[in-house]
Amino acid sequence: MASTAFGMATPYVNGAAKEIADGVGAALNTTFSAAELVSEWIPGSRIIFRYVRASHQNDPFRTLLEILLVVFMFWYFGRKQQKPGFNDLELTPKEVQELIDEWEPEPLVPPLTDFQKTELEKLPIIAGPAGPKPKLADGKERINLSSYNFLGIMNQESIKEKAVEALRKYGVGSCGPPGFYGTIDVHMDLERGLAKFVGTESAIIYSQGFSTVASVIPAFSKRGDLLIVDDGVSFATQKGVQISRSVVKYFKHNDMADLERVLEQVRLDDAKSKKKLLNRRFIVVEGLYLNHGDICPLPELIALKEKYKYRIMMEESFSFGVLGKRGAGISDHYDVPANKIDILIGSMTGALASSGGFCCGTKEVVEHQRLSGQAYTFSASLPAMLAVAAIEGLNILEKEPAILTRLRENASVIHSTLNKNLHPDAEVYPREEASPIAHLRLRLQCSREEQERLLQDVVDEAARNGVLVSRAKYVTDQELHPPQASIRLVASAGHTRKETEKAATVVRDAARKVLKSRK
Template identity: 45%
Template sequence: MTSPCIAFVQTDQTCSNVHQSLLTYRRGVATVNMDLQDVQSTFLRLLDESATQFQRLPGSAILLRYIKSSYQNDPVRSAVELFLFLFAVRYLLAPTYSTQKTHVPLTENEIDELVEDWTPEPLVAPQTVFEEAENEKRPVIVGPTGPKSKLSNGRTVTNLASYNFYNFVGNEALKEKAIQTLRTYGVGPCGPPGFYGTQDVHMKTEADIASHLGTAACIVYAQSFSTISSVIPAFSKRGDIIVADKAVNYAVRKGLQISRSTVRWYEHNDMEDLRRVLEKVTKEQAKKPLTRRFIVTEGLFENVGDMPDLPRVVELKYRYKFRLILDETWSYGVLGRTGRGLTEHQHVDAREVDMIIGSLAGPLCAGGGFCGGSEEVVEHQRISAASYTFSAALPAMLATTASETCRILQENPEIITQLRENIKTIRAQLDPRSDWVVCSSSVENPIMLLVLKPDVVESKRLSVGDQEQTLQDCVDECLANGVLVTRLKSMPPALGAAPRDRGWQPQPALKVCVTTGLSKKEIEKAGVVIRHAITKVMTRRK
């Protein structure tokens, strides 16, 4: 049994140990508190120094004021911004990964077998017998093209196969202006318009054409063919709706194809059918998401030669809320008192048409094309139209020529009147007097398309191929008698058309291009030669 004294001593020792432990703990706590205070003071000191250094940075006061006001006025936005900042930091610090696709290695024998089995498709269709014969007899002009042209065989013929309507090719003032521009600017800009390709002459040409057309702005392209085929896909994409005339030219069809839009066709120049198609499209799209919708037509149809009823088209455009794209490749410089095109000829404000596309390479004897419209329409093309963005700009010499010919048409409208007089003269020798052909072109169109009359085609049972061969014989007969003409070339079916519409093709036709470079007597004589050549070919054909 333990004595009370021993127990007391043990208890006292235990208390002493506990006391020592408490003292040690207090010292540790005090030490920790001192360390925390040191850390806190050090942190605050570094924070103050950082704030001082940050405030020395330019714009730091604005940033701090923005953060304070943002937190006070809209703390939720501050939280969202903080989250986005942390997400960006995490994204930047995230580990990278390989983007290389896995592939199956092939042996040499397998590669050889695949190469042997592969048959490349031809880039172009092989020539037919008719095309080979036509190419063998194709005349070659030596020297400049003009109303009277010299062929490689030494003969001089009356040239009614070029678009030199106003004989600008022989204008000495234009030649001198072109030479001066060539010496000043060189041959070409050698760069796209958006990348050091635009020169002051391009901007002047755009301003001149916009002023002539009556539009707010204009953009100039380097190639005529690719203008309309770039404008359409720049605005119309997959899922959008395009309502187009069945007779639109090949460049328009390429634009429709590139756009990948849904294309609906209406009968050529049939305004009632156009109304029907627009109404049907509007009803179909009533409960669907909103899409862009366009009407596409021509000023003078390349494949037929006639013109649409533009006031009626504009009326339908507004009624059914469509945009209008008008291709005036063959009407600009020809129709209207000053050659402004179909809008001037049919007294329609050019601002009623969303996009007016034209050529500088035809009647204006320059090169390239243009699109006139609002400022927004033009500026959109500068970054969205493929042929404008990725092609070298129009040579300065051609831009200057376009401006000059545009000025000549405005200041000398009598040359347009003279052209129309020559058109009347040659039509008088062909359309009413010939028993075999009829002119499908409008009376103001200098490109006369002469097609065989329906009763002639029916009585002689002429297929499309037979008509082409017959008209080629007429071309050869005219050339043998000193008059150079050509014929309308066929084109692929309507791309994107429904099966019932794919059979539309332009009727084979002779193409006679009238010019002011010939006198009235010379034009009349050429008309007689053409009429007699047609009669000779048709009478000997059984």
């Protein structure tokens, strides 16, 4: 019997195997004895040999395995390495050219469908600056209900003059990110002005509107944190949620009962879990939903936030400068202090007729983003002329409150006119007339492609009659919850009541004509 590495006796198959094993063991013992005598002059070697001999006597097969591993190590590192390209196939120039000729690259984007080609051919071309009533290439003016020119100040002369002055003083661009010589005095003035107008401690500005929310969300919510998200948020908000890599749970659009159900379910799951996680938790919503046009019920949201101990991330790209007596956004609309919203995100591309975005909150919230906001840290800062344009837009909003009154009146006119004698196969959403965004949808039971074709016919018919509107367009294969196909109409204070009523009537009649012809 011979001992093994597992401490068990293993019978030999025959006597020959036993003799071989005894011979190997004797040879190893002799080798160890000889090596010990030869290396006595090496300091510390006796300790090593005593350890190896004891290990060998207890388990000779382990010693054999270790020797084989040492031999393999010397062979592996001592072998001659092959040079890169040693076995490369050599081709003649003719063969190389044949391979190049045969190669067909994949298209960078999917090919256009026949519907998309037709749509591009009919796309109206604006000759000159955009505005409430732009002039097209055919020389005729159209009433514009498709641009987010809520306050009608896109072509305001005072904004142009201020922008030109800033251009001559500061140049075209900042040529650097905010943390590296990209911040100048007008940036600081704009941040202070935004914080004061909204009613928060501090504010930070970003150079791209889309990237603002997509950067702010992952700046605060990381892997393992929890986001409770309205399933009707816009594409930019969806990208921010996706980039954060947080745990995400969705609730039905603008449904506070369903939100409470989700929050309660999370609470119950936490009670059952043995691991007590200390993670950050946010409710992500929008003040005015671009994809639906309705307004967030902020008071109910705050009540749930305080009950379940969450923070609110409010995206206000389309409610800032639009809702409320002063145009300060969703908090102004409900007369709620802005500090009830933990993180307030907005855009300057709509109401302020400029570019870029901003985030308002406490000083801690703002300063955290100066190093953690990816779009802030790694992007060139907002050009000075655009910062000055935003400041002037903010001044107009503060000095001319009548603009907001006119905007609300025009929004109400659009809703009431569209709903009057509207074709039964169409509907207007949302129902609330305070929203400056209205969606004209179809009630037909048909495919999305068919609905989009019918809606495009309505758009084309309205354009022929002097009104510019557009279908709400989405990247449907990337949208988490694609909204229903619709025509999005945007009210503007740059139109008179008569112009707004006329434009809404044209769109309504175009819808009636297209839907009647379908039958």
